[in-house]
Amino acid sequence: MSERRPGAAPNETTRRALLGGTLLGTTGLLLGGTALARTPPTTREPDIASTDAWGARPPRNELVLLSRPARKIIVHHTATPNSTDHSRAHAFELARSIQDHHMDHNGWTDTGQHFTLSRGGHITEGRHHSLAAFRDGGRHVVSAHTSGQNRLAVGIENEGTYDNVAFPSTQYDELVGLCSALCTAYAIEPYEIYGHRDFNATGCPGDRLYALLGQLRTDVAASVGGDPTGVSWPLLRSGDEDERVRVLQYLLNEHGATLTTDGIYGPATEGAVRDFQRSTGAIVDGLAGNQTWNQAVRERTYGDSGPAVRAVQHRLGTTVDGVFGPVTESAVRTFQSERGLRGNGVVDARTWDELVG
Template identity: 85%
Template sequence: MPDRRRDAKPNETTRRALLGGTLLGTTGLLLGGTAAATTSPPSTRALSIAGTDSWGARPPRSEPVVLARPARKIIVHHTATPNSTDYSRAHAFELARSIQDYHMDHNGWIDTGQHFTLSRGGHLTEGRHHSLAAFDSGGNHVVSAHTSGQNRLAVGIENEGTYNSVAFPGTQYDKLVELCVALCDSYGIESYEIYGHRDFNATGCPGDRLYALLGQLRADVAASVGGDPTGVSWPLLRPGDEGERVRTLQHLLNEHGATLSIDGIYGPATETAVSDFQRSTGAIVDGLAGTQTWNQAVRDRENGDSGPAVRAVQHRLGTTVDGIFGPVTESAVRNFQDGRGLRVDGVVDARTWDELLG
């Protein structure tokens, strides 16, 4: 696999019923403040993350699946629990146990849903078993249960608190930057592949105040790992639209099981396929192809892949459309990336898909 940052180159489908207004045994206090904290990029990649043994985790009901490939993106959450003023490590451990209990006993999952949890005091704990080992390896990813449609692709980070109207604490933000830098460095994730839960699913998570910080988070991470931190921006397509963007959407929907004719017309069949896909991935079901639909539909494609998504790439590049990503397609992707000022690695990631859509 190419280096995804440098020029060398079904799962548990739902994860969140809100944890509720009580944590889980802790008394919360909503903090005031109108300005979010800022931080300088971390100067070290060394992180202290308490493993599942350290905080007294229960054994998982069954062994989590570990994929022999790296994570592709990072998704940021908030726990939607009270904004505790207990910043101790002991509280962070209590939080980790409470979340695991809720996910296993209430949601019926095999283990904690997310990979890592960050307390308001800046303490990091491993969530799902084996997440820390996978992170350390840089080449493995634990199938999780934090974002419907993305659990085989993305690292999930739960941030303690509720950030709809309350500012995100500076200590917590600093540690979030540090963790994201380390994850991007280990897995080769680009900073523009840092998202909020609401970018994929019908939810308010991670809260308006924390979500508004994601642009700054990407920039602070990029200051350490390099690259362009600008988030991708998708077109909004609707019934009645026609053209190449609709054709690309139809290919991508077929990649996920639809059987559409590739005619470039957003008619009733395409609208139904969009709604069905949105429903299956936990996105807002409105029949319109917007941010959540595109984020769920696109998948990284590279040499060796095949299928309708590759056909979409080939059609947009003007190469032979055979659905097989071989050397000719890779060369065309590299030329396209070079011409658009993108990272030239031959991998069609979210940024390249965004540019292909025009």
């Protein structure tokens, strides 16, 4: 699986020390907060075997449940043998094997990912309570599948190694169905379906499966609607001077840097990029490319505040006070309308893409 490869693996212990949220007991859900308004799922729920069904061990510690939905989906491959056993019993054995590896070898609380899809097309719940959170549609179980994204993204492990081997059609069809159901339940746009390598220094989910993600987004959009076009970020480097650099500086400040937002990619900005890449498990090269932008961007909406909001306001030409109030929301809606985006006033990855570009 993705965590077995060299490079920065998700550090569950460090993350848990920093996380707030509602705790999930090993014997049930301890839910807190107010459920978010949402549209009930309309797609068929895939057949997902619960942790009880495949005989999971209880989590070692309490899990964390956020009272808000996941905002994206990240696709992995397990980097295990391409088994020819397509039975449900094998899928259950795989789920137990992954949990044992994550808990006993990695020292994690539970299975890292939310769901696992076998080569035979059988889906199993990974981390406890992921199935209940998905059915609720307004909650997200904090996971351990992608450094920097575990509070935001649903993780799907796909059995097999797909560097050079084609992804099986049965497995692909079930992946489309699962992603479609998740997008409906959580109101995730198809363009928010990614591969693990879009965030971390890893080859996961393999070249062959990664090459299918564009088709996956298209097929999911055909099922549930929405925009399948993946986001596209600029590559910035030392010596660059423009508004894209200024946005990057604001975003890095949102994550703890103290840069002057002058739009100049000098030594301080390059150093901040390297520090951020190191902290999120991305490739550390000082270049602001795909992984850096994907890790730095966070959805911003009414009521938010901070440097990222300042970046939005600067690009929209409104008062730069760092507070996402009515004026900023109105300006975002106008910008979205002018760019042919969904005019909901929420600055998600697609809106960020347009603001940066």
